Amino acid sequence: MPNPIGTRPTTLPSTTTPSNSVTVGAGDTMSKLAQRLGVSTQALLEANQTKYPSLATNANMLQVGWKLNVPGGASAPATPQAPAQAPGWAPRTNDKVLFVAMNNSEAHRSTLESDALKGRGTDVTVVKDAVKDDTVGGHDLSTPDGAKAFALSLGLPGEQTKKIADVLQNAGADSRDELAQIAQQWAAAEKGGQAPSRLVLSGHHVGYGVYGENNGKLDWPTVGALAEAMPRGAKSVEDLLVAGCYSGGENMMEKYTAMFPGAKTIVAYDGSSPGASSGATAHQKAWEQATRGTSQSITHDLFKGMRKGENVTVWTKARGFDNGQPRPALADLKTQQSQLADGFRAALSGSTGIPDTQRGPVRDFYNATQRLIQHPETTAAERTALEATRDQTIRLIFYGPVSNRFQEAYATKIDAGYRAVGMQPPNFKTMSRGDALKSIADFQAKLAANPAAGDAATRLGPILRDFADLKPSLIPETWI
Numbered sequence: 330m331p332n333p334i335g336t337r338p339t340t341l342p343s344t345t346t347p348s349n350s351v352t353v354g355a356g357d358t359m360s361k362l363a364q365r366l367g368v369s370t371q372a373l374l375e376a377n378q379t380k381y382p383s384l385a386t387n388a389n390m391l392q393v394g395w396k397l398n399v400p401g402g403a404s405a406p407a408t409p410q411a412p413a414q415a416p417g418w419a420p421r422t423n424d425k426v427l428f429v430a431m432n433n434s435e436a437h438r439s440t441l442e443s444d445a446l447k448g449r450g451t452d453v454t455v456v457k458d459a460v461k462d463d464t465v466g467g468h469d470l471s472t473p474d475g476a477k478a479f480a481l482s483l484g485l486p487g488e489q490t491k492k493i494a495d496v497l498q499n500a501g502a503d504s505r506d507e508l509a510q511i512a513q514q515w516a517a518a519e520k521g522g523q524a525p526s527r528l529v530l531s532g533h534h535v536g537y538g539v540y541g542e543n544n545g546k547l548d549w550p551t552v553g554a555l556a557e558a559m560p561r562g563a564k565s566v567e568d569l570l571v572a573g574c575y576s577g578g579e580n581m582m583e584k585y586t587a588m589f590p591g592a593k594t595i596v597a598y599d600g601s602s603p604g605a606s607s608g609a610t611a612h613q614k615a616w617e618q619a620t621r622g623t624s625q626s627i628t629h630d631l632f633k634g635m636r637k638g639e640n641v642t643v644w645t646k647a648r649g650f651d652n653g654q655p656r657p658a659l660a661d662l663k664t665q666q667s668q669l670a671d672g673f674r675a676a677l678s679g680s681t682g683i684p685d686t687q688r689g690p691v692r693d694f695y696n697a698t699q700r701l702i703q704h705p706e707t708t709a710a711e712r713t714a715l716e717a718t719r720d721q722t723i724r725l726i727f728y729g730p731v732s733n734r735f736q737e738a739y740a741t742k743i744d745a746g747y748r749a750v751g752m753q754p755p756n757f758k759t760m761s762r763g764d765a766l767k768s769i770a771d772f773q774a775k776l777a778a779n780p781a782a783g784d785a786a787t788r789l790g791p792i793l794r795d796f797a798d799l800k801p802s803l804i805p806e807t808w809i
Contacts, residue, residue: 353395359384362397372400382710393553393587395709418521420565420591422623425525427514429507430457431532432541439531439541441605442572442613451617454514454525458544459506465513470497470505479509483516492558496551504545508555515555515562524565527620528589529613533809534573534602535723536702536716540807549584556588564591568620571597572609577642578703579650580712586644593646594620594627599703600640600696601687608636629653659706666697677725677799679763686726695722724799725762727809732757732765734808735796746789749782750775757796769793 351362363370376398378384384391426446430439443455459465466482469475473494480494493512497505518524530547532539540546556563566589571577577597585595596616603609612635619627625645629652632638642652672690675681683691701707702715724731736743736757747754752775755768772793776786795803 349399350396351399353391353393353397357391357393359391366399368400373397376400380709382713392709394583418518418561420518420526420561420567421523422567423523423526424621425452425454426527426529426617427511427525428453428455428529429511429531429539429547430455430541431507431530431539431544431547433457433544438605439572442531442609443529445610446613446617449614449617452525456507456510456514458503458541462503463505463545465506465509468509470509471502473498476505480512483512483519485516485519489519489558493555496554496558499554500551501545501548504540504547504551507545507547508551512555512559512562515559515565518561518565519559524562526565526567527570527617528566528568529570529572531572531609533806534571534576535806535809536575536699536719537806539571539573539576542807544807546806549588553584553588563589567591567593567623568616569595570613570616571595572602572613574598574601575699576602577640577652578699579705580703580707582642582644582650592644593623593625595644596627597642598637598640599642599652599700601637602640603635603637611635612638612641657700657704659701659704662697662701662704666694666701669694669697673722673725676762677721679761679766682761683726683728691722691726695719695726698722720801721799723809724801724804728762728799731799731804731808732760732762735804739792742785742789742792745785746793747772747786749786750779766797769797 351366353362359373360370363373366373374384380398381395428439428443428446430443432439440455440457443453447453463470464475465479468479468482470479476494476497477490479497480490483490483493485493497508497512500508515524530539532541532544532547534540538546538548538552569585569589569592571581571585575598577595577599581597582595585597586592603612612632615631615635616627619631625647627643627645629641629643631643632641633653639653642650644650669690672681673694676683676691683689686692698715698719702712702719707715743757744754750772752772755765757765760768773790776782776790779786792803
């Protein structure tokens with residue numbers, strides 16, 4: 330299941346705001362904040378549950394950037410100081426590019442993009458999926474000993490080595506190898522040298538991180554945790570390009586600048602992004618030229634006329650956020666999403682299909698939902714609900730590949746469960762959503778009428794329910 334931003338330590342320490350509140354930062358938990366404030370955890374929860382309703386059900390669902398109310402009688406703590414850097418070191422601008430190719434499948438070869446940059450004479454270091462999953466330099470990063478051995482190979486101080494090993498251990502499967510390769514590049518800065526000052530993260534993106542088909546996901550909390558463990562490496566990033574769909578709203582820009590405090594320019598997308606063979610190389614050529622040296626001249630207009638150039642968003646330290654249009658009113662976005670909801674509900678029920686994943690009423694509904702999530706006036710509670718809708722909608726749009734992966738992953742359980750209630754097992758790969766939902770409803774009815782059908786049927790019931798509801802807990806983003 331994708332991890333919401335804030336469920337693991339991410340980026341910077343908490344800071345204070347002018348009012349009697351505290352801003353959530355890297356590694357903060359309710360108990361840690363309560364201890365610093367000199368209040369009970371329960372008092373801190375009660376003071377913020379109205380503002381952030383998700384805390385009522387999970388006190389650990391903090392997000393970096395949330396401004397928590399400080400209970401009466403307590404004072405917000407002084408801003409913790411960043412760890413002292415050894416004298417004489419500072420990140421230096423260079424034109425080197427660290428290119429992380431998360432989606433290097435046959436259909437979406439991110440390395441075509443890095444190859445195009447190299448062909449222009451750019452100094453590019455490519456990070457991509459290892460030949461053997463989660464293995465770098467002979468170290469099996471999926472084991473505690475392997476993660477520790479790799480971290481030791483970086484030659485950094487003991488406490489920092491442990492932090493890096495912990496990040497790798499806590500990361501999702503088949504993303505540790507890419508994280509480790511990033512750590513290898515950033516280690517140069519941690520030891521007093523210089524890391525590449527330009528970073529490209531290329532792959533699919535829904536909202537939680539960058540991922541690839543048949544590969545893992547660099548989720549934002551984990552990237553932030555590595556940035557916290559390797560602050561010099563993270564601070565070395567001056568120009569960031571997130572080459573993935575729906576990666577570039579104002580809300581996302583705030584998260585990127587928290588992870589990369591030295592950022593001067595950020596380019597991402599507030600709609601779908603072009604693929605490696607359908608425009609991405611042209612975008613990246615323009616980005617590469619505009620970010621040489623210390624220039625902050627890059628603007629949204631640079632991408633005019635390019636395929637999907639209208640979806641580019643740009644942030645610069647000098648000028649702030651720029652997507653080429655005025656910020657829409659929140660009420661107008663809500664009305665737009667509401668008007669598109671019927672098309673979404675029809676497809677969700679299986680009464681209509683989705684012949685084109687890139688356009689149509691369901692894609693329009695998804696776009697409207699993404700825009701609402703990224704609007705700075707959307708409340709935290711609204712954003713949580715919208716993210717759940719977003720996650721269900723994107724799985725509905727790509728129901729074809731999702732149903733294929735579901736059948737492959739659960740074929741044995743499907744076969745045993747259906748036979749246990751006297752039904753012929755279906756093949757969800759070949760069924761429309763409407764037919765699949767009918768089959769699932771028939772199975773659930775048989776199971777309800779025969780509660781003694783056995784463990785195989787009982788265990789299959791919740792799996793089929795979550796598949797019908799397109800739950801992220803059952804359907805990971807990497808199936809999309």
